[in-house]
Each structure stands twice: as structure tokens, then as C-alpha cells.
Amino acid sequence: MNSSILSVGAYVPPQIMTNQELPASLDTSDEWIRTRTGIEQRHVAGPEETTASVSIKASERALKAMALDPRELDWIMLCTDTPEMWSPATACFVQDALGAQYASAIDLTGGCAGFLQTLQIADKMAQAGETVLVIGTEVLTKSLDWTDRSTAVLFGDGSGAVVVGPSNEGIRIVHAKSQSDGSQADILGKPYGGTRNPITPELVADGHLHTIHMEGQKVFKRAVQDMGSMALQVMQDAQINAQDIDWVIPHQANQRIIDAVAHHAGIVKERVFSHVAKYANTGSASIVIALADMIRNGLVKPGQNLLTVAFGSGFSWGSQLWKVNQVPPAIFE
Numbered sequence: 001m002n003s004s005i006l007s008v009g010a011y012v013p014p015q016i017m018t019n020q021e022l023p024a025s026l027d028t029s030d031e032w033i034r035t036r037t038g039i040e041q042r043h044v045a046g047p048e049e050t051t052a053s054v055s056i057k058a059s060e061r062a063l064k065a066m067a068l069d070p071r072e073l074d075w076i077m078l079c080t081d082t083p084e085m086w087s088p089a090t091a092c093f094v095q096d097a098l099g100a101q102y103a104s105a106i107d108l109t110g111g112c113a114g115f116l117q118t119l120q121i122a123d124k125m126a127q128a129g130e131t132v133l134v135i136g137t138e139v140l141t142k143s144l145d146w147t148d149r150s151t152a153v154l155f156g157d158g159s160g161a162v163v164v165g166p167s168n169e170g171i172r173i174v175h176a177k178s179q180s181d182g183s184q185a186d187i188l189g190k191p192y193g194g195t196r197n198p199i200t201p202e203l204v205a206d207g208h209l210h211t212i213h214m215e216g217q218k219v220f221k222r223a224v225q226d227m228g229s230m231a232l233q234v235m236q237d238a239q240i241n242a243q244d245i246d247w248v249i250p251h252q253a254n255q256r257i258i259d260a261v262a263h264h265a266g267i268v269k270e271r272v273f274s275h276v277a278k279y280a281n282t283g284s285a286s287i288v289i290a291l292a293d294m295i296r297n298g299l300v301k302p303g304q305n306l307l308t309v310a311f312g313s314g315f316s317w318g319s320q321l322w323k324v325n326q327v328p329p330a331i332f333e
Contacts, residue, residue, distance in 0.1 A: 003126035004170035005162045005322070007068070008330035009061025010292035011054055012043040012158040012279065017141075019153070028149040038255025042156030042280035045139045049157075052084040052093035055137040058159035058285075059094055061331035062133065068163060070100035074130040077122055078107050079114035079284045081313070082139045094135065103133070111312025112251050113178065114284035115160070116320055120176040122164045131165040138283035145211040154254060156280035160288025162328075170328040171306070175238045177230060178318030184222065223257050223311040228264025230319040231309045235265075238321045242266040244305055247294070251310035252276040252286040261309060273299070283312070292332035300327050 018041045019030035033039055045054065055078060063070055076098075078091035091105035110117040115136035122132040137159035144152045164173075193199050193210035227250070235241060248267050250258050255276055262272040275293055282289055287308050294300050306322040 001127060001129070001166040002168050002172050003123045003164060004167045004172045004325070005328055006165050006167060006170040007062050007066035007163045007328050008160070008288065008292045008295060009058045009063070009065055010158070010160040010289045010332040011057040011061060012156070012289065013045045013049055013054065015044045015046055016041050017044045022153065023146045025147045026149045026152055028153060033153045036254070036256065037154060038274070038276050039153065039280045040277045042141070043158055044141045045157040049139065050084055051080055051082050051090050051137050051139050052097075054139065054157065054159040055090060055094050055135050055161070056097045058137070058161040059098055059133060059135055061333070062161040062163050063098065065329035065331045066163060070098040071102055072131055073100045073103040073133050075122070075125060075132040076100060076103045076105040076135070077118050077132060078105070078135040078137060079110055079118040080107065080137045081109055081111060081114070081283060082143055083107060090137070091135070100133070110284065110316050111314050112253065112281070112283045112286065113310040113312040113314070113316040113318050115287055116176070116308060116310050116318035117178050117316060119162070119164065119173070119320065120178055120318065123173045123176060126164045126166050129166050131163065133161060134164055135159065135161040136284035136288050138285050140283055143211055154281045156282050158279065158282040158285045158289050160285045160292060162288055169326045172323045172325055174321040174323050175234055176318070176320040177234050177237065178316065179230065180314045180316040182314065184315040220257060222315055223253060224260040224264060226315070226317040227261045227309045227311045227319070230317055231261070231265040231307060234307065234319040234321050240305065240321070245271060245307045246304035247299065247306050248272045249287055249290050249294070249306055249308045250274070251312070252279060252290060253281050253311070289332070292330045295327060295330040296332045300324055302326060
């Protein structure tokens with residue numbers, strides 16, 4: 001039996017922060033951000049919103065879209081770099097809130113490529129007959145250094161969820177491939193707050209908090225190279241070419257990366273979906289939020305080939321080819 005995406009749900013916080021509203025502590029401007037990233041605004045979690053709460057809302061939408069009883073779920077797999085807490089897994093809070101009493105719940109982390117990596121695992125489980133809720137969530141604005149314009153202007157918050165099950169309906173996962181290069185682990189991530197660099201009063205006094213650090217130029221170069229090459233490899237493995245791709249759904253990192261990856265993979269710009277201007281980089285949530293937005297706007301149609309591609313900390317990257325046998329129900333409010 002094949003594995004397919006059977007429904008989609010997405011949620012972004014209602015609060016919007018435009019470029020003009022960014023903190024005065026940032027040495028930047030709307031023009032600078034738009035020119036270099038294509039980002040105009042981002043959705044920002046409110047004080048009471050957490051990774052679990054936004055994940056629950058996206059998950060409820062995915063279940064409601066196909067009228068699935070949460071007790072039918074076998075697994076809940078949640079990918080995030082911004083967990084609710086160290087332990088237990090954020091997925092456990094989601095499992096309890098949904099009433100998915102028979103589901104096993106675990107967290108995974110894979111940076112911005114994490115959703116595709118998690119979906120690649122869930123694909124095999126669904127082929128074996130299990131029903132899996134796969135969630136990508138980030139509340140990144142609570143992990144930013146709001147004096148660092150190289151990171152603070154890039155990210156937004158949100159969550160997306162898909163139900164994956166054994167079926168030939170919905171969006172079939174045709175081929176998936178991912179890879180990592182741990183030798184580059186120090187270039188992008190949150191280096192403080194774990195067992196290597198526990199938070200201490202001294203680290204706090206020095207300004208070393210659990211915030212995102214990034215060497216932008218190195219990340220840009222590797223992201224374009226690795227996403228483009230992986231997309232080409234997936235097309236080659238599936239024995240199709242760029243002309244057979246109806247839509248590329250890239251990780252919404254920034255517009256320059258999106259354009260460069262499309263060029264590298266030989267995909268015309270008109271077939272590359274981007275809404276990074278409205279939502280910024282939502283990390284592991286970005287591809288599934290993009291998918292929900294595309295379905296909401298009638299862009300996904302039966303018979304289409306969809307090529308997804310993502311890159312994130314680790315370094316980790318992945319690409320998947322999806323075939324739309326039937327447009328799955330989706331709720332994105």
C-alpha cells in the first residue's frame with residue numbers, strides 16, 4: 001500500500017509584525033529587509049501562546065478537515081527546534097489535548113528540514129498500515145536576539161500538520177530523500193541552553209542566551225547548493241525532469257534562496273510557490289503551511305507533481321516528490 005497525505009491543517013498567530021514595527025534595537029529598515037530577503041511581515045506568537053498550543057490548533061484543523069477521530073491515530077510525530085520544554089515531548093501535550101489516547105507521541109528535531117525528515121519516517125510507517133499525525137511547529141520569535149538583524153528579521157511563528165496514512169488517495173509520497181552534514185553543526189543553531197553550554201548567570205550576563213546564531217553567508221551557499229542538488233537527485237530517481245514539475249514547494253527561508261534554488265534545479269520561477277513575504281521563515285512549519293495556503297487558494301489540482309525541498313541546521317536537507325491523486329481537505333484559518 002502507498003502512503004499519502006490525507007488532510008492538512010495550519011495555524012499562524014493572529015498578531016502580525018511588519019518590518020516597520022521591528023524593535024528599534026535593530027539597525028535595519030523595511031527597504032533593507034525587503035531587498036535582501038523579500039520579507040514584509042511575520043506572524044508572532046502572543047504571550048500566552050506556546051509551541052504546544054499552536055501545534056494543537058494546527059492538529060485540530062488537520063483532524064477536522066477529514067473528520068478523523070483522534071483515537072484512530074497510531075502516532076503523533078512533532079518536529080520542532082523550539083520545544084515546549086526539555087521534557088516531556090511537546091507531542092505529549094498535543095496527544096492529551098486531542099484525546100488521541102491510543103497514539104504514541106514523540107518529538108524530533110531537524111531544523112528547517114525537519115518536517116520533510118519526519119514525514120520521510122512517517123511515510124514508511126503509513127505504508128505498514130499506521131495512521132500518523134505529522135506536525136511541524138516553530139515559535140521562533142521567542143528564540144531570537146532582537147539586537148541581531150542577521151537573524152531577527154528572518155523568522156516568524158506557526159504550525160502545520162498533516163495526517164498520513166495507507167492510501168492511494170490524497171497526495172501520494174512518491175519518493176523521499178534526505179541527508180545531513182554534522183561537520184557544519186556550529187554554523188546555524190542555538191548553541192546555549194543544552195548540556196554542552198548550560199545557561200548560567202555568567203552566560204546570561206555575557207548575553208549568551210538560548211537564541212539563534214547563524215553565519216549567514218555560509219548558510220546561504222550551502223542551502224542553495226544542497227537543496228538544488230537534492231531536488232535534482234529526487235527528480236532523477238523518480239525518472240522525471242523539470243518540465244514534469246507543476247509546483248515546487250520550497251522551505252520559505254528567504255526569497256533570494258528560493259530563487260537561487262529554483263534556478264539551480266532548472267525550475268521556472270512561475271512554478272515556484274512563495275509566500276515568504278507574508279509569513280517569513282517559519283522553520284520546520286514552512287512547507288506544510290505553504291501547502292495549506294496553496295490548497296486554500298486552489299493551486300493544488302489532481303494529477304500534479306509537487307516537488308518539496310528544505311534545508312536547515314545540522315546541516316540537514318531533504319526533498320520529496322508528491323503526486324496529487326486527490327486534493328486533500330485542508331483548513332488554514
